[in-house]
Amino acid sequence: MSTILITGASSGLGAEMARQFAALGHDLALCARRTDRLDELAVEITTAHPQARVGIKALDVTDHDAVFRVFEEFRDELGGIDKVVVNAGLGKGQPLGTGRFDANRETAETNFIGALAQTEAAAQIFRAQNSGHLVMVSSFSALRGMPRNITTYAATKAAVAHLAEGFRADVHGTPIKVTVLYPGYIVSEMSGTSARTPLMASTEKGVRAMVEAIEKEKKSAVVPAWPWVPLGFAIKRVPVGVLRRMS
Numbered sequence: 001m002s003t004i005l006i007t008g009a010s011s012g013l014g015a016e017m018a019r020q021f022a023a024l025g026h027d028l029a030l031c032a033r034r035t036d037r038l039d040e041l042a043v044e045i046t047t048a049h050p051q052a053r054v055g056i057k058a059l060d061v062t063d064h065d066a067v068f069r070v071f072e073e074f075r076d077e078l079g080g081i082d083k084v085v086v087n088a089g090l091g092k093g094q095p096l097g098t099g100r101f102d103a104n105r106e107t108a109e110t111n112f113i114g115a116l117a118q119t120e121a122a123a124q125i126f127r128a129q130n131s132g133h134l135v136m137v138s139s140f141s142a143l144r145g146m147p148r149n150i151t152t153y154a155a156t157k158a159a160v161a162h163l164a165e166g167f168r169a170d171v172h173g174t175p176i177k178v179t180v181l182y183p184g185y186i187v188s189e190m191s192g193t194s195a196r197t198p199l200m201a202s203t204e205k206g207v208r209a210m211v212e213a214i215e216k217e218k219k220s221a222v223v224p225a226w227p228w229v230p231l232g233f234a235i236k237r238v239p240v241g242v243l244r245r246m247s
Contacts, residue, residue, distance in 0.1 A: 002133075003053075003078045005029040005071065007061060007118055008088030010037035013137070013186060016207040017085060019045060022052045024215070029074040029081065031059035032088065053078065061088045061114035071121040083133040083214070084122035086115050086160070093152045104152040111156035112163075119163055126176045133177040135214050136164035140184045140222065143232050161220075168219070180220040181210055184228035199227060 004021050008014040010032035018028050022045045030038055038056040045054050055078060059070045075081050090110040094100035119134065126132030141150055142157035161180050168178035185199050186206030201209075201224050213221035222228045 001025045001027065002082035003027045003029060003080060004083040004085065005031070005074055005081050005122075006085045006087055007031055007059065010034040010041065012203065013183070013207055013210070014085070014087045015041050016203050017087070017211060018054075019048075020207055020211045022049045022054070024211075025049075025051070027053040027078060029055045029057075029078055031057045031070055031074075033058065033060050059088075061118060062110055064113075064117040067114075067117040068121045068124075071118075071125060075125050080129060081122070081125055081132065083135060084118070084125075085135040085137065085214070086118045086122070086164075087137045088114060088118070089137070089156075091153060093149050095148050096151055107152050108156055111153065112159050115156075115160045116163060119160075119167060123167060126171075131175045133179065133214075133217060134164060134167060135179045135181065136160050137210075138164075138180055138182050140182050140228055140232065140235075142182060144235055177217045179214055179218055181213060182220065182222045182228075182232070183210060184222065184224065184231070186224075199231075 004026050006014050006017055006028065009018050009030035014032065018030055018041060022028060028045070030041065032038055035056065035058045042054045042056050045052055055074055057070050057073065059066055061067055071081070090107050092103045093107045094103050096104070122132065122134050126134065138161040139154065139157035141154035142161050145151070146154035164178050164180045183206060184201065186201050187203045206224055209223035209225065213223055222232050
């Protein structure tokens with residue numbers, strides 16, 4: 001079984017991934033800003049799966065030095081890291097030109113620069129090990145430039161997808177693998193008012209599709225496949241006026 005490091009693991013998709021990976025027999029390295037929630041999650045997981053090793057550490061991914069330190073500490077304490085899931089992110093954002101550069105900047109710094117730090121730290125470990133699996137959690141919104149409150153968010157998620165794909169090209173032909181996930185609407189703390197959409201998948205169902213793609217080491221996956229694969233085909237082709245009304 002693998003040792004899997006998950007960032008942003010205190011709630012939502014990260015916490016549910018931890019539960020499902022533990023059920024499959026994997027060991028976990030969990031980090032997030034809210035260590036009280038990580039403590040609760042670790043107790044929950046080890047109670048349900050006494051064989052699982054669960055390490056937890058506080059981490060704010062915008063503290064870039066801390067990202068490298070925490071990843072390296074997990075590696076040393078757990079005897080290596082097999083997979084790193086770059087999951088931590090922020091859903092804050094406002095339409096461009098409406099006076100909320102602060103919100104858009106925070107989203108960009110967390111979702112892209114924070115992801116860059118995580119990817120660098122993971123890649124450094126994987127190159128030294130000559131093995132590993134980087135998993136980048138992008139978003140369905142990355143498939144096209146999106147309007148209104150998610151313009152910056154979608155742009156960051158497109159950027160991290162390309163970041164991971166570039167690393168894949170770098171390590172092509174080596175034992176290091178890269179997966180990019182494009183989740184559709186899945187219930188989480190970041191869902192907000194979009195939780196009312198009929199397209200919203202439950203956290204358990206949505207994460208199950210993510211975990212399956214990771215386990216199969218798929219290069220990329222839109223998850224859950226239904227209805228997001230056909231919607232992904234459509235979203236790239238609809239006129240911009242239709243896209244604006246849909247958002």
